[in-house]
Amino acid sequence: MQSASERLVRQSDQLVNGDGDLVELAVEISKAxxxxxxxVELVRTANxxxxxxxxxxx
Numbered sequence: 931m932q933s934a935s936e937r938l939v940r941q942s943d944q945l946v947n948g949d950g951d952l953v954e955l956a957v958e959i960s961k962a963x964x965x966x967x968x969x970v971e972l973v974r975t976a977n978x979x980x981x982x983x984x985x986x987x988x
Contacts, residue, residue, distance in 0.1 A: 934962035 932940070941958045944950030 934958075934965050938962055 937958050941955040
């Protein structure tokens with residue numbers, strides 16, 4: 931599975947070489963932004979749970 935940045939580079943390269951589609955690049959950018967936002971939310975949730983666990987154990 932390719933990372934979001936790898937997919938963006940591939941789509942950008944294809945567009946520059948005349949083989950790509952601007953809509954496909956826009957879709958990849960949107961997907962990368964969503965993946966990034968989901969990653970941030972997962973980290974926040976994990977930190978919240980870890981903080982609660984530390985409070986319980988203290």
